[in-house]
Amino acid sequence: MAEHKEEQQESVLESMMDKISDKLHGDSSSSSSDSDDDKKKGSSSSSAAAAAKAKIYRLFGREKPVHAVLGGGKPADLVLWRNKKISGGVLAGATAIWLLFEVMEYHLLTLLGHCLILSLATLFLWSNACTFINKSPPNIPEVKIPEDTIVNIARSLRYEINRGFSTLRDIGQGRDLKKFLIVVAGLWVLSVLGSCCNFLTLSYIVFVVLYTVPVLYEKYDDKVDAFGEKAMIELKKYYAIVDEKYLSKIPKGPLKNKKQ
Numbered sequence: 001m002a003e004h005k006e007e008q009q010e011s012v013l014e015s016m017m018d019k020i021s022d023k024l025h026g027d028s029s030s031s032s033s034d035s036d037d038d039k040k041k042g043s044s045s046s047s048a049a050a051a052a053k054a055k056i057y058r059l060f061g062r063e064k065p066v067h068a069v070l071g072g073g074k075p076a077d078l079v080l081w082r083n084k085k086i087s088g089g090v091l092a093g094a095t096a097i098w099l100l101f102e103v104m105e106y107h108l109l110t111l112l113g114h115c116l117i118l119s120l121a122t123l124f125l126w127s128n129a130c131t132f133i134n135k136s137p138p139n140i141p142e143v144k145i146p147e148d149t150i151v152n153i154a155r156s157l158r159y160e161i162n163r164g165f166s167t168l169r170d171i172g173q174g175r176d177l178k179k180f181l182i183v184v185a186g187l188w189v190l191s192v193l194g195s196c197c198n199f200l201t202l203s204y205i206v207f208v209v210l211y212t213v214p215v216l217y218e219k220y221d222d223k224v225d226a227f228g229e230k231a232m233i234e235l236k237k238y239y240a241i242v243d244e245k246y247l248s249k250i251p252k253g254p255l256k257n258k259k260q
Contacts, residue, residue: 057229094208095204098200126138167179171183
């Protein structure tokens, strides 16, 4: 009888342990399934967000931030007004130069001559005055233009000039009608602006535009991109109409030889 009772107790304990283990396995499986579901939801939401970002229209096919598009570094910081004091000083300097040459009708050689005379006279008087008052003369730094800087600038100019000549050659051969029309329209606008103002005023206007438009675009890029998308859709519609009625009927120049 005692052995029979012990066997019953052992069977009860084993059944209780089995139930507890089943519950633990069920909880772990449910938690793992919940974590898998959370991961799937997170991945699906991230993929949906990435797809939504990919669908957003950007002007000129821009995929990077404006700062990276401008090359990054100090020039981009200057154009995007990261340091307002330095950027404002550059704009104030350009405005002062334009006022001197355009409004006050100053001449370049005259300005350079007066500035050099004033600088040399100041340094000469200061150096001689230091000997009478027993003070050290001014330390005039030695200015030298690095050779590497000049070589890099020359290479950049050479590359841009060669690319411009190649583009003009392709346009002249009649291979790209759309690019031809864009270049002609740009040159016509430039000629109209040149008849309205002189080269210095035109350069100052271009400088101010390039110095203010990027920072404004970076601030309101979403609104500008949305408006640009609508404008591009309308332009494509009008271009398709003009191409169908007129441009497609114009004979094109010889195409490039196909590779065998």
